[in-house]
Amino acid sequence: MEINRRNFLKDTLKLGTAGAILPASLSAFALPAAANPGEGLHILQPEGKNRFAGRPKVLFFDVNETLLDLEPLKVQVNTLLGNKDLGTLWFTSMLQYAFVTSLGRQYADFGTVGAAALEMIAANHGISLKPGDAMAVVKQIMHLEPHPDVKEGLSLLKDAGYTLVSFTNSSNYAVNQQLQHAGISSFFDRRISVQDFGRFKPDRDVYDWAARCMGVSNRESMLIAAHGWDIAGAAWAGWQSAFIARAGQQIFPLAPQPQLYENNLTALAQALTEMR
Known part of the structure:
Protein backbone atom coordinates (compact mmCIF):
# COMPACT_ATOMS: atom_id res chain seq x y z
CA MET A 1 0.00 0.00 0.00
CA GLU A 2 2.80 2.42 0.91
CA ILE A 3 4.64 1.65 -2.37
CA ASN A 4 1.48 2.38 -4.37
CA ARG A 5 1.00 5.63 -2.47
CA ARG A 6 4.58 6.74 -3.20
CA ASN A 7 4.21 5.89 -6.87
CA PHE A 8 0.95 7.87 -7.06
CA LEU A 9 2.54 10.93 -5.45
CA LYS A 10 5.57 10.68 -7.71
CA ASP A 11 3.36 10.51 -10.80
CA THR A 12 1.19 13.43 -9.78
CA LEU A 13 4.00 15.73 -8.65
CA LYS A 14 6.24 15.45 -11.71
CA LEU A 15 6.95 18.91 -13.04
CA GLY A 16 7.69 19.76 -16.62
CA THR A 17 7.87 22.98 -18.57
CA ALA A 18 4.07 23.01 -18.84
CA GLY A 19 3.53 22.63 -15.08
CA ALA A 20 2.12 19.74 -13.04
CA ILE A 21 1.33 16.52 -14.91
CA LEU A 22 -1.87 14.87 -13.69
CA PRO A 23 -2.61 11.19 -14.11
CA ALA A 24 -5.35 10.38 -16.62
CA SER A 25 -7.83 9.62 -13.84
CA LEU A 26 -7.57 13.22 -12.59
CA SER A 27 -7.02 15.09 -15.85
CA ALA A 28 -10.74 15.71 -16.32
CA PHE A 29 -10.69 17.96 -13.25
CA ALA A 30 -7.72 20.07 -14.33
CA LEU A 31 -8.27 23.73 -15.24
CA PRO A 32 -7.67 24.52 -18.92
CA ALA A 33 -4.30 26.08 -19.65
CA ALA A 34 -4.35 29.75 -20.56
CA ALA A 35 -3.63 30.54 -24.20
CA ASN A 36 -0.96 33.02 -23.10
CA PRO A 37 0.82 33.52 -19.77
CA GLY A 38 -1.22 35.77 -17.47
CA GLU A 39 -4.54 34.94 -19.09
CA GLY A 40 -7.32 32.89 -17.53
CA LEU A 41 -8.56 32.96 -13.97
CA HIS A 42 -7.76 35.81 -11.62
CA ILE A 43 -6.43 34.19 -8.46
CA LEU A 44 -7.58 36.17 -5.44
CA GLN A 45 -4.94 37.27 -2.96
CA PRO A 46 -5.35 39.29 0.23
CA GLU A 47 -5.29 42.96 -0.65
CA GLY A 48 -4.29 45.93 1.46
CA LYS A 49 -6.30 48.95 2.43
CA ASN A 50 -7.43 51.11 -0.49
CA ARG A 51 -6.36 54.72 -0.79
CA PHE A 52 -8.96 57.44 -0.98
CA ALA A 53 -9.80 58.66 -4.47
CA GLY A 54 -10.86 62.01 -3.06
CA ARG A 55 -13.98 63.02 -1.19
CA PRO A 56 -16.85 60.89 -2.56
CA LYS A 57 -19.64 62.81 -4.28
CA VAL A 58 -22.35 60.33 -3.30
CA LEU A 59 -22.65 58.07 -0.26
CA PHE A 60 -24.67 54.92 -0.98
CA PHE A 61 -26.06 53.15 2.08
CA ASP A 62 -26.97 49.52 2.43
CA VAL A 63 -30.09 49.29 4.58
CA ASN A 64 -30.66 45.88 6.20
CA GLU A 65 -28.28 45.39 9.16
CA THR A 66 -26.23 48.45 8.15
CA LEU A 67 -28.88 51.00 9.13
CA LEU A 68 -31.66 48.83 10.54
CA ASP A 69 -31.40 46.31 13.36
CA LEU A 70 -32.32 42.90 11.96
CA HIS A 143 -40.89 47.35 10.56
CA LEU A 144 -37.32 47.37 11.82
CA GLU A 145 -35.84 50.05 14.05
CA PRO A 146 -32.61 51.88 13.24
CA HIS A 147 -29.43 51.16 15.16
CA PRO A 148 -28.90 53.76 17.93
CA ASP A 149 -26.05 55.51 16.05
CA VAL A 150 -27.86 55.87 12.72
CA LYS A 151 -29.80 59.12 13.07
CA GLU A 152 -26.87 61.04 14.53
CA GLY A 153 -24.53 59.71 11.85
CA LEU A 154 -26.89 60.55 8.99
CA SER A 155 -27.46 64.01 10.43
CA LEU A 156 -23.72 64.72 10.58
CA LEU A 157 -23.25 63.64 6.98
CA LYS A 158 -26.24 65.62 5.77
CA ASP A 159 -24.98 68.75 7.54
CA ALA A 160 -21.56 68.23 5.93
CA GLY A 161 -23.14 68.52 2.48
CA TYR A 162 -22.97 64.90 1.37
CA THR A 163 -25.52 63.44 -1.04
CA LEU A 164 -27.05 60.40 0.68
CA VAL A 165 -28.67 57.53 -1.23
CA SER A 166 -30.17 54.31 0.11
CA PHE A 167 -29.03 51.40 -2.05
CA THR A 168 -30.62 48.10 -1.16
CA ASN A 169 -31.60 44.63 -2.27
CA SER A 170 -35.06 45.28 -0.82
CA SER A 171 -37.88 46.15 -3.24
CA ASN A 172 -38.95 49.74 -3.83
CA TYR A 173 -42.08 49.29 -1.74
CA ALA A 174 -40.23 47.58 1.09
CA VAL A 175 -37.44 50.16 1.38
CA ASN A 176 -39.93 53.03 1.34
CA GLN A 177 -41.77 51.40 4.23
CA GLN A 178 -38.53 50.61 6.04
CA LEU A 179 -37.13 54.13 5.95
CA GLN A 180 -40.43 55.74 6.88
CA HIS A 181 -40.99 53.38 9.80
CA ALA A 182 -37.44 53.97 11.03
CA GLY A 183 -37.89 57.74 10.82
CA ILE A 184 -34.86 58.26 8.56
CA SER A 185 -36.46 58.74 5.14
CA SER A 186 -35.89 62.51 5.13
CA PHE A 187 -32.11 62.11 5.30
CA PHE A 188 -31.90 60.57 1.83
CA ASP A 189 -31.77 62.46 -1.44
CA ARG A 190 -32.77 59.35 -3.37
CA ARG A 191 -33.73 55.72 -2.84
CA ILE A 192 -32.32 53.13 -5.25
CA SER A 193 -33.56 49.54 -5.25
CA VAL A 194 -32.04 46.72 -7.28
CA GLN A 195 -35.62 45.85 -8.25
CA ASP A 196 -35.33 48.44 -11.01
CA PHE A 197 -32.26 46.69 -12.43
CA GLY A 198 -33.39 43.11 -11.95
CA ARG A 199 -30.27 41.75 -10.24
CA PHE A 200 -29.02 41.77 -6.67
CA LYS A 201 -25.88 43.22 -5.15
CA PRO A 202 -23.04 42.19 -5.26
CA ASP A 203 -23.41 41.75 -9.05
CA ARG A 204 -20.83 44.21 -10.39
CA ASP A 205 -23.22 45.59 -13.00
CA VAL A 206 -25.56 46.72 -10.23
CA TYR A 207 -22.93 49.08 -8.81
CA ASP A 208 -22.14 50.47 -12.27
CA TRP A 209 -25.86 51.10 -12.80
CA ALA A 210 -26.35 52.80 -9.42
CA ALA A 211 -23.48 55.21 -10.08
CA ARG A 212 -24.98 56.06 -13.49
CA CYS A 213 -28.33 56.69 -11.81
CA MET A 214 -26.67 59.42 -9.74
CA GLY A 215 -24.57 60.81 -12.59
CA VAL A 216 -21.23 60.09 -10.92
CA SER A 217 -18.26 57.87 -11.72
CA ASN A 218 -17.57 54.71 -9.77
CA ARG A 219 -14.57 56.28 -8.02
CA GLU A 220 -16.78 59.19 -6.93
CA SER A 221 -19.14 56.71 -5.25
CA MET A 222 -18.75 55.27 -1.76
CA LEU A 223 -20.70 52.35 -0.36
CA ILE A 224 -21.37 52.27 3.36
CA ALA A 225 -22.29 48.76 4.47
CA ALA A 226 -22.00 46.18 7.24
CA HIS A 227 -21.62 43.18 4.92
CA GLY A 228 -18.29 41.91 3.64
CA TRP A 229 -19.87 40.66 0.40
CA ASP A 230 -21.30 44.13 -0.33
CA ILE A 231 -18.01 45.89 0.41
CA ALA A 232 -16.25 43.38 -1.86
CA GLY A 233 -18.71 43.90 -4.72
CA ALA A 234 -18.40 47.67 -4.52
CA ALA A 235 -14.60 47.58 -4.34
CA TRP A 236 -14.34 45.25 -7.34
CA ALA A 237 -16.56 47.67 -9.24
CA GLY A 238 -14.11 50.48 -8.51
CA TRP A 239 -16.11 52.19 -5.77
CA GLN A 240 -14.73 53.50 -2.52
CA SER A 241 -16.16 51.78 0.53
CA ALA A 242 -16.64 52.12 4.27
CA PHE A 243 -17.38 49.21 6.60
CA ILE A 244 -19.50 49.41 9.75
CA ALA A 245 -18.59 46.49 12.00
CA ARG A 246 -22.02 45.42 13.19
CA ALA A 247 -22.15 42.36 15.46
CA GLY A 248 -21.27 39.17 13.62
CA GLN A 249 -20.07 40.89 10.45
CA GLN A 250 -16.60 40.77 8.90
CA ILE A 251 -14.93 42.09 5.77
CA PHE A 252 -13.88 39.51 3.15
CA PRO A 253 -10.07 39.11 3.44
CA LEU A 254 -9.57 38.36 -0.27
CA ALA A 255 -11.27 41.54 -1.49
CA PRO A 256 -9.81 45.06 -1.62
CA GLN A 257 -10.14 46.45 1.86
CA PRO A 258 -12.39 49.44 2.60
CA GLN A 259 -11.05 52.96 2.90
CA LEU A 260 -12.79 53.32 6.26
CA TYR A 261 -13.58 50.82 9.02
CA GLU A 262 -15.56 51.92 12.07
CA ASN A 263 -17.73 50.30 14.74
CA ASN A 264 -20.70 52.62 14.22
CA LEU A 265 -22.09 55.20 11.81
CA THR A 266 -21.43 58.16 14.11
CA ALA A 267 -17.69 57.47 14.12
CA LEU A 268 -17.73 56.86 10.38
CA ALA A 269 -19.58 60.13 9.79
CA GLN A 270 -17.05 62.03 11.87
CA ALA A 271 -14.24 60.62 9.74
CA LEU A 272 -16.04 61.56 6.51
CA THR A 273 -16.84 65.09 7.66
CA GLU A 274 -13.11 65.69 8.11
CA MET A 275 -12.47 64.99 4.42
CA ARG A 276 -11.97 67.98 2.15
Missing part, protein backbone atom coordinates in the same frame (compact mmCIF):
# COMPACT_ATOMS: atom_id res chain seq x y z
CA GLU A 71 -32.10 41.01 15.27
CA PRO A 72 -35.81 41.34 16.24
CA LEU A 73 -36.78 39.81 12.89
CA LYS A 74 -34.39 36.92 13.45
CA VAL A 75 -36.07 36.36 16.83
CA GLN A 76 -39.46 36.19 15.07
CA VAL A 77 -38.05 33.60 12.67
CA ASN A 78 -36.72 31.62 15.63
CA THR A 79 -40.15 31.76 17.26
CA LEU A 80 -41.93 30.60 14.10
CA LEU A 81 -39.55 27.68 13.69
CA GLY A 82 -39.29 26.86 17.39
CA ASN A 83 -35.51 26.99 17.27
CA LYS A 84 -33.41 29.83 18.66
CA ASP A 85 -30.53 29.21 16.25
CA LEU A 86 -32.24 29.44 12.85
CA GLY A 87 -32.80 33.19 12.44
CA THR A 88 -29.26 33.94 11.29
CA LEU A 89 -29.25 30.86 9.06
CA TRP A 90 -32.45 32.11 7.47
CA PHE A 91 -31.01 35.52 6.54
CA THR A 92 -27.78 34.07 5.13
CA SER A 93 -29.87 31.58 3.13
CA MET A 94 -32.03 34.45 1.89
CA LEU A 95 -28.91 36.20 0.63
CA GLN A 96 -27.53 33.00 -0.87
CA TYR A 97 -30.61 32.35 -2.98
CA ALA A 98 -30.91 35.99 -3.97
CA PHE A 99 -27.38 35.66 -5.36
CA VAL A 100 -28.37 32.40 -7.07
CA THR A 101 -31.19 34.14 -8.95
CA SER A 102 -28.77 36.82 -10.17
CA LEU A 103 -26.24 34.24 -11.32
CA GLY A 104 -29.04 32.54 -13.24
CA ARG A 105 -30.13 35.89 -14.70
CA GLN A 106 -33.48 35.57 -12.95
CA TYR A 107 -35.20 37.90 -10.51
CA ALA A 108 -37.73 37.66 -7.70
CA ASP A 109 -38.11 40.41 -5.11
CA PHE A 110 -36.15 40.10 -1.89
CA GLY A 111 -39.21 39.30 0.23
CA THR A 112 -40.28 36.46 -2.07
CA VAL A 113 -36.77 34.99 -1.95
CA GLY A 114 -36.78 35.37 1.84
CA ALA A 115 -40.06 33.50 2.21
CA ALA A 116 -38.80 30.71 -0.05
CA ALA A 117 -35.58 30.42 1.99
CA LEU A 118 -37.60 30.24 5.20
CA GLU A 119 -39.75 27.43 3.80
CA MET A 120 -36.58 25.54 2.81
CA ILE A 121 -35.10 25.83 6.30
CA ALA A 122 -38.38 24.69 7.86
CA ALA A 123 -38.48 21.66 5.57
CA ASN A 124 -34.85 20.78 6.34
CA HIS A 125 -35.70 20.70 10.05
CA GLY A 126 -38.96 18.81 9.67
CA ILE A 127 -41.06 21.84 10.63
CA SER A 128 -44.51 22.26 9.10
CA LEU A 129 -45.60 25.79 8.23
CA LYS A 130 -49.10 26.93 7.34
CA PRO A 131 -49.57 28.62 3.95
CA GLY A 132 -48.55 32.25 4.25
CA ASP A 133 -46.64 31.83 7.54
CA ALA A 134 -43.24 32.42 5.97
CA MET A 135 -44.26 35.53 4.06
CA ALA A 136 -46.06 36.96 7.10
CA VAL A 137 -42.84 36.84 9.11
CA VAL A 138 -40.62 38.08 6.29
CA LYS A 139 -42.86 41.12 5.83
CA GLN A 140 -41.80 42.26 9.29
CA ILE A 141 -38.55 43.39 7.66
CA MET A 142 -40.50 46.56 6.85
Whole structure:
Protein backbone atom coordinates (compact mmCIF):
# COMPACT_ATOMS: atom_id res chain seq x y z
CA MET A 1 0.00 0.00 0.00
CA GLU A 2 2.80 2.42 0.91
CA ILE A 3 4.64 1.65 -2.37
CA ASN A 4 1.48 2.38 -4.37
CA ARG A 5 1.00 5.63 -2.47
CA ARG A 6 4.58 6.74 -3.20
CA ASN A 7 4.21 5.89 -6.87
CA PHE A 8 0.95 7.87 -7.06
CA LEU A 9 2.54 10.93 -5.45
CA LYS A 10 5.57 10.68 -7.71
CA ASP A 11 3.36 10.51 -10.80
CA THR A 12 1.19 13.43 -9.78
CA LEU A 13 4.00 15.73 -8.65
CA LYS A 14 6.24 15.45 -11.71
CA LEU A 15 6.95 18.91 -13.04
CA GLY A 16 7.69 19.76 -16.62
CA THR A 17 7.87 22.98 -18.57
CA ALA A 18 4.07 23.01 -18.84
CA GLY A 19 3.53 22.63 -15.08
CA ALA A 20 2.12 19.74 -13.04
CA ILE A 21 1.33 16.52 -14.91
CA LEU A 22 -1.87 14.87 -13.69
CA PRO A 23 -2.61 11.19 -14.11
CA ALA A 24 -5.35 10.38 -16.62
CA SER A 25 -7.83 9.62 -13.84
CA LEU A 26 -7.57 13.22 -12.59
CA SER A 27 -7.02 15.09 -15.85
CA ALA A 28 -10.74 15.71 -16.32
CA PHE A 29 -10.69 17.96 -13.25
CA ALA A 30 -7.72 20.07 -14.33
CA LEU A 31 -8.27 23.73 -15.24
CA PRO A 32 -7.67 24.52 -18.92
CA ALA A 33 -4.30 26.08 -19.65
CA ALA A 34 -4.35 29.75 -20.56
CA ALA A 35 -3.63 30.54 -24.20
CA ASN A 36 -0.96 33.02 -23.10
CA PRO A 37 0.82 33.52 -19.77
CA GLY A 38 -1.22 35.77 -17.47
CA GLU A 39 -4.54 34.94 -19.09
CA GLY A 40 -7.32 32.89 -17.53
CA LEU A 41 -8.56 32.96 -13.97
CA HIS A 42 -7.76 35.81 -11.62
CA ILE A 43 -6.43 34.19 -8.46
CA LEU A 44 -7.58 36.17 -5.44
CA GLN A 45 -4.94 37.27 -2.96
CA PRO A 46 -5.35 39.29 0.23
CA GLU A 47 -5.29 42.96 -0.65
CA GLY A 48 -4.29 45.93 1.46
CA LYS A 49 -6.30 48.95 2.43
CA ASN A 50 -7.43 51.11 -0.49
CA ARG A 51 -6.36 54.72 -0.79
CA PHE A 52 -8.96 57.44 -0.98
CA ALA A 53 -9.80 58.66 -4.47
CA GLY A 54 -10.86 62.01 -3.06
CA ARG A 55 -13.98 63.02 -1.19
CA PRO A 56 -16.85 60.89 -2.56
CA LYS A 57 -19.64 62.81 -4.28
CA VAL A 58 -22.35 60.33 -3.30
CA LEU A 59 -22.65 58.07 -0.26
CA PHE A 60 -24.67 54.92 -0.98
CA PHE A 61 -26.06 53.15 2.08
CA ASP A 62 -26.97 49.52 2.43
CA VAL A 63 -30.09 49.29 4.58
CA ASN A 64 -30.66 45.88 6.20
CA GLU A 65 -28.28 45.39 9.16
CA THR A 66 -26.23 48.45 8.15
CA LEU A 67 -28.88 51.00 9.13
CA LEU A 68 -31.66 48.83 10.54
CA ASP A 69 -31.40 46.31 13.36
CA LEU A 70 -32.32 42.90 11.96
CA GLU A 71 -32.10 41.01 15.27
CA PRO A 72 -35.81 41.34 16.24
CA LEU A 73 -36.78 39.81 12.89
CA LYS A 74 -34.39 36.92 13.45
CA VAL A 75 -36.07 36.36 16.83
CA GLN A 76 -39.46 36.19 15.07
CA VAL A 77 -38.05 33.60 12.67
CA ASN A 78 -36.72 31.62 15.63
CA THR A 79 -40.15 31.76 17.26
CA LEU A 80 -41.93 30.60 14.10
CA LEU A 81 -39.55 27.68 13.69
CA GLY A 82 -39.29 26.86 17.39
CA ASN A 83 -35.51 26.99 17.27
CA LYS A 84 -33.41 29.83 18.66
CA ASP A 85 -30.53 29.21 16.25
CA LEU A 86 -32.24 29.44 12.85
CA GLY A 87 -32.80 33.19 12.44
CA THR A 88 -29.26 33.94 11.29
CA LEU A 89 -29.25 30.86 9.06
CA TRP A 90 -32.45 32.11 7.47
CA PHE A 91 -31.01 35.52 6.54
CA THR A 92 -27.78 34.07 5.13
CA SER A 93 -29.87 31.58 3.13
CA MET A 94 -32.03 34.45 1.89
CA LEU A 95 -28.91 36.20 0.63
CA GLN A 96 -27.53 33.00 -0.87
CA TYR A 97 -30.61 32.35 -2.98
CA ALA A 98 -30.91 35.99 -3.97
CA PHE A 99 -27.38 35.66 -5.36
CA VAL A 100 -28.37 32.40 -7.07
CA THR A 101 -31.19 34.14 -8.95
CA SER A 102 -28.77 36.82 -10.17
CA LEU A 103 -26.24 34.24 -11.32
CA GLY A 104 -29.04 32.54 -13.24
CA ARG A 105 -30.13 35.89 -14.70
CA GLN A 106 -33.48 35.57 -12.95
CA TYR A 107 -35.20 37.90 -10.51
CA ALA A 108 -37.73 37.66 -7.70
CA ASP A 109 -38.11 40.41 -5.11
CA PHE A 110 -36.15 40.10 -1.89
CA GLY A 111 -39.21 39.30 0.23
CA THR A 112 -40.28 36.46 -2.07
CA VAL A 113 -36.77 34.99 -1.95
CA GLY A 114 -36.78 35.37 1.84
CA ALA A 115 -40.06 33.50 2.21
CA ALA A 116 -38.80 30.71 -0.05
CA ALA A 117 -35.58 30.42 1.99
CA LEU A 118 -37.60 30.24 5.20
CA GLU A 119 -39.75 27.43 3.80
CA MET A 120 -36.58 25.54 2.81
CA ILE A 121 -35.10 25.83 6.30
CA ALA A 122 -38.38 24.69 7.86
CA ALA A 123 -38.48 21.66 5.57
CA ASN A 124 -34.85 20.78 6.34
CA HIS A 125 -35.70 20.70 10.05
CA GLY A 126 -38.96 18.81 9.67
CA ILE A 127 -41.06 21.84 10.63
CA SER A 128 -44.51 22.26 9.10
CA LEU A 129 -45.60 25.79 8.23
CA LYS A 130 -49.10 26.93 7.34
CA PRO A 131 -49.57 28.62 3.95
CA GLY A 132 -48.55 32.25 4.25
CA ASP A 133 -46.64 31.83 7.54
CA ALA A 134 -43.24 32.42 5.97
CA MET A 135 -44.26 35.53 4.06
CA ALA A 136 -46.06 36.96 7.10
CA VAL A 137 -42.84 36.84 9.11
CA VAL A 138 -40.62 38.08 6.29
CA LYS A 139 -42.86 41.12 5.83
CA GLN A 140 -41.80 42.26 9.29
CA ILE A 141 -38.55 43.39 7.66
CA MET A 142 -40.50 46.56 6.85
CA HIS A 143 -40.89 47.35 10.56
CA LEU A 144 -37.32 47.37 11.82
CA GLU A 145 -35.84 50.05 14.05
CA PRO A 146 -32.61 51.88 13.24
CA HIS A 147 -29.43 51.16 15.16
CA PRO A 148 -28.90 53.76 17.93
CA ASP A 149 -26.05 55.51 16.05
CA VAL A 150 -27.86 55.87 12.72
CA LYS A 151 -29.80 59.12 13.07
CA GLU A 152 -26.87 61.04 14.53
CA GLY A 153 -24.53 59.71 11.85
CA LEU A 154 -26.89 60.55 8.99
CA SER A 155 -27.46 64.01 10.43
CA LEU A 156 -23.72 64.72 10.58
CA LEU A 157 -23.25 63.64 6.98
CA LYS A 158 -26.24 65.62 5.77
CA ASP A 159 -24.98 68.75 7.54
CA ALA A 160 -21.56 68.23 5.93
CA GLY A 161 -23.14 68.52 2.48
CA TYR A 162 -22.97 64.90 1.37
CA THR A 163 -25.52 63.44 -1.04
CA LEU A 164 -27.05 60.40 0.68
CA VAL A 165 -28.67 57.53 -1.23
CA SER A 166 -30.17 54.31 0.11
CA PHE A 167 -29.03 51.40 -2.05
CA THR A 168 -30.62 48.10 -1.16
CA ASN A 169 -31.60 44.63 -2.27
CA SER A 170 -35.06 45.28 -0.82
CA SER A 171 -37.88 46.15 -3.24
CA ASN A 172 -38.95 49.74 -3.83
CA TYR A 173 -42.08 49.29 -1.74
CA ALA A 174 -40.23 47.58 1.09
CA VAL A 175 -37.44 50.16 1.38
CA ASN A 176 -39.93 53.03 1.34
CA GLN A 177 -41.77 51.40 4.23
CA GLN A 178 -38.53 50.61 6.04
CA LEU A 179 -37.13 54.13 5.95
CA GLN A 180 -40.43 55.74 6.88
CA HIS A 181 -40.99 53.38 9.80
CA ALA A 182 -37.44 53.97 11.03
CA GLY A 183 -37.89 57.74 10.82
CA ILE A 184 -34.86 58.26 8.56
CA SER A 185 -36.46 58.74 5.14
CA SER A 186 -35.89 62.51 5.13
CA PHE A 187 -32.11 62.11 5.30
CA PHE A 188 -31.90 60.57 1.83
CA ASP A 189 -31.77 62.46 -1.44
CA ARG A 190 -32.77 59.35 -3.37
CA ARG A 191 -33.73 55.72 -2.84
CA ILE A 192 -32.32 53.13 -5.25
CA SER A 193 -33.56 49.54 -5.25
CA VAL A 194 -32.04 46.72 -7.28
CA GLN A 195 -35.62 45.85 -8.25
CA ASP A 196 -35.33 48.44 -11.01
CA PHE A 197 -32.26 46.69 -12.43
CA GLY A 198 -33.39 43.11 -11.95
CA ARG A 199 -30.27 41.75 -10.24
CA PHE A 200 -29.02 41.77 -6.67
CA LYS A 201 -25.88 43.22 -5.15
CA PRO A 202 -23.04 42.19 -5.26
CA ASP A 203 -23.41 41.75 -9.05
CA ARG A 204 -20.83 44.21 -10.39
CA ASP A 205 -23.22 45.59 -13.00
CA VAL A 206 -25.56 46.72 -10.23
CA TYR A 207 -22.93 49.08 -8.81
CA ASP A 208 -22.14 50.47 -12.27
CA TRP A 209 -25.86 51.10 -12.80
CA ALA A 210 -26.35 52.80 -9.42
CA ALA A 211 -23.48 55.21 -10.08
CA ARG A 212 -24.98 56.06 -13.49
CA CYS A 213 -28.33 56.69 -11.81
CA MET A 214 -26.67 59.42 -9.74
CA GLY A 215 -24.57 60.81 -12.59
CA VAL A 216 -21.23 60.09 -10.92
CA SER A 217 -18.26 57.87 -11.72
CA ASN A 218 -17.57 54.71 -9.77
CA ARG A 219 -14.57 56.28 -8.02
CA GLU A 220 -16.78 59.19 -6.93
CA SER A 221 -19.14 56.71 -5.25
CA MET A 222 -18.75 55.27 -1.76
CA LEU A 223 -20.70 52.35 -0.36
CA ILE A 224 -21.37 52.27 3.36
CA ALA A 225 -22.29 48.76 4.47
CA ALA A 226 -22.00 46.18 7.24
CA HIS A 227 -21.62 43.18 4.92
CA GLY A 228 -18.29 41.91 3.64
CA TRP A 229 -19.87 40.66 0.40
CA ASP A 230 -21.30 44.13 -0.33
CA ILE A 231 -18.01 45.89 0.41
CA ALA A 232 -16.25 43.38 -1.86
CA GLY A 233 -18.71 43.90 -4.72
CA ALA A 234 -18.40 47.67 -4.52
CA ALA A 235 -14.60 47.58 -4.34
CA TRP A 236 -14.34 45.25 -7.34
CA ALA A 237 -16.56 47.67 -9.24
CA GLY A 238 -14.11 50.48 -8.51
CA TRP A 239 -16.11 52.19 -5.77
CA GLN A 240 -14.73 53.50 -2.52
CA SER A 241 -16.16 51.78 0.53
CA ALA A 242 -16.64 52.12 4.27
CA PHE A 243 -17.38 49.21 6.60
CA ILE A 244 -19.50 49.41 9.75
CA ALA A 245 -18.59 46.49 12.00
CA ARG A 246 -22.02 45.42 13.19
CA ALA A 247 -22.15 42.36 15.46
CA GLY A 248 -21.27 39.17 13.62
CA GLN A 249 -20.07 40.89 10.45
CA GLN A 250 -16.60 40.77 8.90
CA ILE A 251 -14.93 42.09 5.77
CA PHE A 252 -13.88 39.51 3.15
CA PRO A 253 -10.07 39.11 3.44
CA LEU A 254 -9.57 38.36 -0.27
CA ALA A 255 -11.27 41.54 -1.49
CA PRO A 256 -9.81 45.06 -1.62
CA GLN A 257 -10.14 46.45 1.86
CA PRO A 258 -12.39 49.44 2.60
CA GLN A 259 -11.05 52.96 2.90
CA LEU A 260 -12.79 53.32 6.26
CA TYR A 261 -13.58 50.82 9.02
CA GLU A 262 -15.56 51.92 12.07
CA ASN A 263 -17.73 50.30 14.74
CA ASN A 264 -20.70 52.62 14.22
CA LEU A 265 -22.09 55.20 11.81
CA THR A 266 -21.43 58.16 14.11
CA ALA A 267 -17.69 57.47 14.12
CA LEU A 268 -17.73 56.86 10.38
CA ALA A 269 -19.58 60.13 9.79
CA GLN A 270 -17.05 62.03 11.87
CA ALA A 271 -14.24 60.62 9.74
CA LEU A 272 -16.04 61.56 6.51
CA THR A 273 -16.84 65.09 7.66
CA GLU A 274 -13.11 65.69 8.11
CA MET A 275 -12.47 64.99 4.42
CA ARG A 276 -11.97 67.98 2.15
